Amino acid sequence: MRDVDARAMSAAESAGGKKSYSSLVWGYRQAETVAVMIHVGHELGIFRAMAGKGPMTAAELAQATGLHERWLLEWMRLQAAAKILAYVPEDRFLLPEEAIDVLVDEGSSAFAAESFTGGYTPAQVSGLIESFRTGIGKTYESDGPEAVTRSEARHIRTAERQVVPRMIPALEGVEEKLRRGALVADVGCGDGALAVALAKAFPASQIHAMDPNTHAVAHVRTRAQELGLANLTTFVAPAERFPVAGPYDLVIAFDCVHDMTAPQAALDEIRRRLKPDGTLFVKDIRSKPSFQENLRNPMLAMMYGFSLFSCMASAMSEPGGAGLGTLGFNPEVAESMSRAAGFTRFRMLDFKDPGNLYYEIRP
Numbered sequence: 001m002r003d004v005d006a007r008a009m010s011a012a013e014s015a016g017g018k019k020s021y022s023s024l025v026w027g028y029r030q031a032e033t034v035a036v037m038i039h040v041g042h043e044l045g046i047f048r049a050m051a052g053k054g055p056m057t058a059a060e061l062a063q064a065t066g067l068h069e070r071w072l073l074e075w076m077r078l079q080a081a082a083k084i085l086a087y088v089p090e091d092r093f094l095l096p097e098e099a100i101d102v103l104v105d106e107g108s109s110a111f112a113a114e115s116f117t118g119g120y121t122p123a124q125v126s127g128l129i130e131s132f133r134t135g136i137g138k139t140y141e142s143d144g145p146e147a148v149t150r151s152e153a154r155h156i157r158t159a160e161r162q163v164v165p166r167m168i169p170a171l172e173g174v175e176e177k178l179r180r181g182a183l184v185a186d187v188g189c190g191d192g193a194l195a196v197a198l199a200k201a202f203p204a205s206q207i208h209a210m211d212p213n214t215h216a217v218a219h220v221r222t223r224a225q226e227l228g229l230a231n232l233t234t235f236v237a238p239a240e241r242f243p244v245a246g247p248y249d250l251v252i253a254f255d256c257v258h259d260m261t262a263p264q265a266a267l268d269e270i271r272r273r274l275k276p277d278g279t280l281f282v283k284d285i286r287s288k289p290s291f292q293e294n295l296r297n298p299m300l301a302m303m304y305g306f307s308l309f310s311c312m313a314s315a316m317s318e319p320g321g322a323g324l325g326t327l328g329f330n331p332e333v334a335e336s337m338s339r340a341a342g343f344t345r346f347r348m349l350d351f352k353d354p355g356n357l358y359y360e361i362r363p
């Protein structure tokens, strides 16, 4: 009890007492509003219109965008108050140089504007509240078809610029096998950006893209048809039950093990479906085993938000779900679950991706 009191006090002190604690809480309300307004600016092409233009008035911005001047002025003032824009007296606003990578250049690895989705719908929030009562979350499928493609542009960039040219060659013997012709499964494939990139880069290989989300699989199937990728086949299937026996040379599980209701059963199944010299390549959220260590992550609260709305919700979408959640598949858990599935080789790969860690896991 003493410990708890001491910690609560130090939290209050570090927030600077009662008044600052109130500001801390209201700061999150403000952040919620600014986030929606970043989404609005991105959707309307306002950041792009301001890029490289120097300080602009609302009238100049209205002329450049065709949008209404009075609404732009209010939005510009909000963005300047939030320090997203710089204020230049009188009533001119500047998109700073460093904003280009983050808010304008879609090809930049720092591009973030597309991640601002305009907030959660009332139905999502009431669904979350209900989950606290029932203990049961929701599947990715229940988010509908629109959710599948929300981050596709970013996933395509990562797959084409990082995974295929940098990460696959770092895996022992894998690139060579893919060039010659290998059987690959991408479990929890989501929008299929990686499966598509692999099918394009390695035409001699057969890529099986699998996901229990029917919307995701329908999207990947359409993309494969549009691109004429005859070596990409899709399956509606969870990783716990492969529809094809294999044996596979490579199984990919990116950003999905922590979302599964039965991750150990999935790893057991992957182990059964891999060739004796095959590879399981996993990407999961960069996290540490203890909450206290994770507190060093300045975006930790946001990660728990993603968990409650998506990852843990998916991992708890059935009674008895494992519920690992966004921060739950850390290197210790990953290694012990892999060994429990019968894998004997486990190597962590750090590609200096600030959000994720990678694991090469082999029989």
Ligand SMILES: C[S@@+](CC[C@H](N)C(=O)[O-])C[C@H]1O[C@@H](n2cnc3c(N)ncnc32)[C@H](O)[C@@H]1O
Residues within 6 Å of the ligand: 140, 141, 155, 187, 188, 189, 190, 191, 192, 210, 211, 212, 213, 216, 237, 238, 239, 240, 253, 254, 255, 256, 259, 260, 261, 262, 266, 314
């Ligand atoms: C965050 S998305 C990641 C998608 C993709 N791998 C990527 O890196 O963009 C998580 C995916 O895991 C899928 N998933 C959830 N439970 C699963 C299971 N039991 N087996 C395979 N995939 C599952 C979801 O449907 C969702 O498409």
